[in-house]
Ligand code: GLC
């Protein structure tokens with residue numbers, strides 16, 4: 081069953097009933113200020129770092145789910161209801177939530193009172209705007225009491241949820257007219273506060289949670305709203321909240337619009353106070369002045385729309401298959417922006433207090449983002465590289481606010497360094513900007529250790545070369561891409577981290593996946609060397625790659641597919657010799673992507689084995705057979721019940737590797753099939769089972785061994801977003817940035833008879849139409865550029881700001 085539909089014209093997903101199978105959320109904000117916003121107005125917001133600078137509180141893993149948000153309560157002639165359905169679960173005469181590009185709009189009505197809330201973060205300002213419109217659709221006058229409600233987080237979201245002995249005594253607020261200021265810890269080391277304001281006079285306010293709700297009430301029964309009158313409570317310790325009481329009179333047919341702003345403000349250290357004990361409100365005044373009218377809010381929303389129109393204009397696609405079109409053209413790219421911004425920090429599955437930016441995750445995220453805002457990808461690459469150690473290894477994660485490596489997780493994930501080459505190569509191919517290689521970047525965040533980005537790439541490359549095991553394959557370290565393949569962990573202690581513990585320094589466990597990633601990124605590294613005159617280095621790299629390819633051929637092939645790894649005792653993982661875990665998806669996808677086994681048919685055999693043993697109707701599972709019991713020598717992968725997560729779940733991130741690999745073999749029909757199986761838009765009418773948003777990819781769908789086969793989890797923050805975008809845009813539709821220009825190399829189902837793509841590339845636009853009346857799957861017969869036959873398949877970077885017509889005949 082469906083809970084909504086795509087409005088392609090407006091690039092919105094329209095949710096038509098509030099009780100979706102899970103909260104279906106959207107992200108507000110693009111640069112510094114972010115909000116998570118569910119279809120019932122749940123969620124929270126933060127400035128730059130979801131852990132350190134959280135503005136509003138959120139209760140994870142709660143019952144009911146999705147508790148906390150920006151709530152509005154309406155009291156209409158004694159009838160109290162919440163127009164976003166939650167938290168009161170009010171019965172509504174109408175309900176709709178439209179999630180769009182950076183904004184959401186909830187509309188509802190009850191008893192002749194209509195409500196609309198448009199929520200977004202304006203470009204460039206650090207605030208959420210909630211424009212609320214009330215309309216009297218009845219035949220009589222209405223006197224409405226409206227109450228806003230948010231609950232402040234005491235900034236550090238981790239401390240906020242744990243350190244009550246302190247926190248119950250530190251909450252402080254100031255109130256000035258319609259403006260509520262949250263200033264906890266401002267008296268000491270903070271120079272920032274939050275403001276929650278409305279642009280009209282209020283009848284009263286509340287800032288103390290207990291007073292507003294009643295100690296034994298939930299958000300669904302605030303005493304104050306039922307009483308119809310605010311208490312003007314001033315929080316002192318406990319839980320500071322922000323609630324405005326507004327009286328709205330509406331004659332029949334009349335509408336009124338109010339603008340609520342939830343902002344983050346900072347003062348220079350010397351200008352913290354207006355007078356003793358009173359915060360300097362200058363920055364808040366300026367912000368609120370700017371958004372003091374509904375028209376100003378509308379203009380800011382229009383600017384946001386322009387921004388997205390422009391961004392999504394950089395890659396558009398038109399084809400018969402509307403589900404592919406809306407995903408590749410809109411939602412997948414949108415999700416790539418979100419994963420680029422958030423890494424794996426804040427979602428409804430990531431608390432925002434745990435993981436920061438991931439080294440491998442962020443490098444992969446930019447593969448799907450670099451065409452949108454190349455400058456930001458450039459800055460990101462430099463940030464990531466600065467957390468690399470001088471020996472080429474890397475902090476696995478870093479904190480966005482400080483951009484420093486995260487000591488708690490440390491390093492030792494031996495695939496990490498290679499993703500930096502992958503990210504940097506993608507940036508250079510997109511932009512042609514080799515100057516990034518000359519940027520001086522610290523190692524381990526220490527300026528005195530700075531060297532050029534090229535040197536960082538070289539250290540990444542060499543790290544792999546110098547960390548080889550007994551078979552000449554890369555040592556896995558704590559884990560490779562599969563965080564849960566912890567071959568040196570040997571953990572018997574409950575609760576001990578699988579990923580940061582090494583109880584057995586084997587120096588033996590090796591990864592075939594890292595070997596394949598090495599051979600895959602190698603040619604890009606060589607190209608970078610050659611194109612910047614580093615011939616010797618290129619030759620050194622060629623030898624290393626040849627040796628690695630040899631090692632994979634000799635020790636990485638199992639007969640019908642590629643092996644996955646060798647454990648700490650030198651035993652095979654992912655082999656027909658194993659009882660469980662005989663075949664894994666990752667090494668098979670990446671080996672073929674790396675071009676291994678293409679001449680002798682092993683590549684095809686490997687992918688045929690993947691299809692035969694790992695494929696399901698909802699996507700390809702990570703391994704088979706699932707591990708039935710815990711294996712000390714394998715770690716977390718065997719800790720999950722069969723069918724979930726890395727233990728034979730459909731871990732969507734690596735499905736596009738198979739898609740890409742299939743296009744390399746030229747099997748367009750199969751490639752497209754693997755693309756559609758995990759693509760959420762194709763499962764829209766199956767939402768009761770899938771449960772997650774139909775407009776975003778999820779990290780995992782439960783595999784065939786799981787009781788809940790087909791159910792998705794961990795939507796939004798997943799490398800699936802970037803890799804599926806790469807697979808569909810570059811390998812299926814076949815418009816792929818290369819060092820010299822845009823390569824045209826489609827690999828499509830024979831039934832796809834035509835499509836077109838527009839691609840912005842290095843300062844020009846290319847309108848590419850592909851004619852496949854021949855019904856082929858791969859192979860371009862001719863290409864014309866602006867009417868003239870093109871020699872080869874690479875469109876040159878014309879950089880003239882014009883639109884060029886490209887016609888491709890397959
Ligand atoms: C998660 C992690 C990613 C890892 C993957 C597989 O998505 O964010 O870094 O590669 O799981 O374990």
Ligand code: GLC
Pocket residue numbers: 563564579716725726
């Ligand atoms: C957990 C997850 C895994 C993820 C890792 C990140 O182990 O199961 O998917 O990659 O955490 O640290």
